[in-house]
Amino acid sequence: MPTAIHISALNKTFRGGRKALQDVNLTINTGEMVALIGASGSGKSTLLRHMAGLMAGDGSAQGLIQIHGKTVQKGGQIARDIRQIREGIGFVFQQFNLVGRLPVIINVLAGTLHKVPMWRSLLRWFTQAEKARGIEALRRVGIDECWAQRASTLSGGQQQRAAIARAMVQGAKVVLADEPIASLDPESSRKVMDILARINREDRCTVVVSLHQVNVAIKYCPRTIALHQGRVVYDGPSVGLTPAVLRELYGADADDILSLGDHISSLEDKAKPVPHRAWPVPLAQAA
Numbered sequence: 001m002p003t004a005i006h007i008s009a010l011n012k013t014f015r016g017g018r019k020a021l022q023d024v025n026l027t028i029n030t031g032e033m034v035a036l037i038g039a040s041g042s043g044k045s046t047l048l049r050h051m052a053g054l055m056a057g058d059g060s061a062q063g064l065i066q067i068h069g070k071t072v073q074k075g076g077q078i079a080r081d082i083r084q085i086r087e088g089i090g091f092v093f094q095q096f097n098l099v100g101r102l103p104v105i106i107n108v109l110a111g112t113l114h115k116v117p118m119w120r121s122l123l124r125w126f127t128q129a130e131k132a133r134g135i136e137a138l139r140r141v142g143i144d145e146c147w148a149q150r151a152s153t154l155s156g157g158q159q160q161r162a163a164i165a166r167a168m169v170q171g172a173k174v175v176l177a178d179e180p181i182a183s184l185d186p187e188s189s190r191k192v193m194d195i196l197a198r199i200n201r202e203d204r205c206t207v208v209v210s211l212h213q214v215n216v217a218i219k220y221c222p223r224t225i226a227l228h229q230g231r232v233v234y235d236g237p238s239v240g241l242t243p244a245v246l247r248e249l250y251g252a253d254a255d256d257i258l259s260l261g262d263h264i265s266s267l268e269d270k271a272k273p274v275p276h277r278a279w280p281v282p283l284a285q286a287a
Ligand SMILES: Nc1ncnc2c1ncn2[C@@H]1O[C@H](COP(=O)(O)OP(=O)(O)OP(=O)(O)O)[C@@H](O)[C@H]1O
Pocket: 014, 015, 018, 019, 020, 038, 039, 040, 041, 042, 043, 044, 045, 046, 047
């Protein structure tokens, strides 16, 4: 399977000497849906920001990040053509989400700006066909009726969904989502995760999503990469992350990942008469 994201020897030391990423080496294949988990401060956002070319790794190390074979950064230098590379990446990052004063449809169509002439992008003038594509993307994420509203009037979950619609319109083949459900209620969280899973499945989009909740990772992502103090401490099937494994990896910090862990499954518990089994059988026992 072709490689979507390749990371080798990536280190990040912030001013003051805090090591936020330590010798990160990863390969994510096209079409994977991967969760990044870890306690608060473990380096999830920092890693995603490096993948997006928004932050450069340590210059002294030979850190390399490539997306679809194109270099995002190498040896602490962001690639000169990073804008072009970003055209193929969809971001569901809080700070990038939407321009609140503009209508939802314009925000979504911003995903096509790299494809339209400069004068049209400045005037925000879109063709009927482009608008139809935007509405179709909004329909796929279930908020097409909101197309004319100012983005600032959407709920948090709707804003995340609009950001995903923008990535669809953009034709992104990699979507990076930084804690997209962190501040959402269970129902909105489920919708956002369902949509990410759909674009992964239907559009064969590679999705990397950082999550606090390990059981959401287990439910939606076949593979989980777990970070602890900037290091990859687990990279494998999500079902292998039992409470016992998490306690071994994180010690007392495991509670951070486990205690927040059931806000989607608790919703299902209410809906289903059968008891929800929060933890799948550990791999060792299943074999
Ligand atoms: N700009 C910065 N300057 C200095 N230190 C930073 C900076 N950004 C992040 N850090 C530190 O790097 C470490 C990793 O932070 P990061 O935000 O990546 O963690 P996280 O796993 O995403 O946490 P959370 O789940 O709380 O969002 C933390 O110790 C954080 O304090």
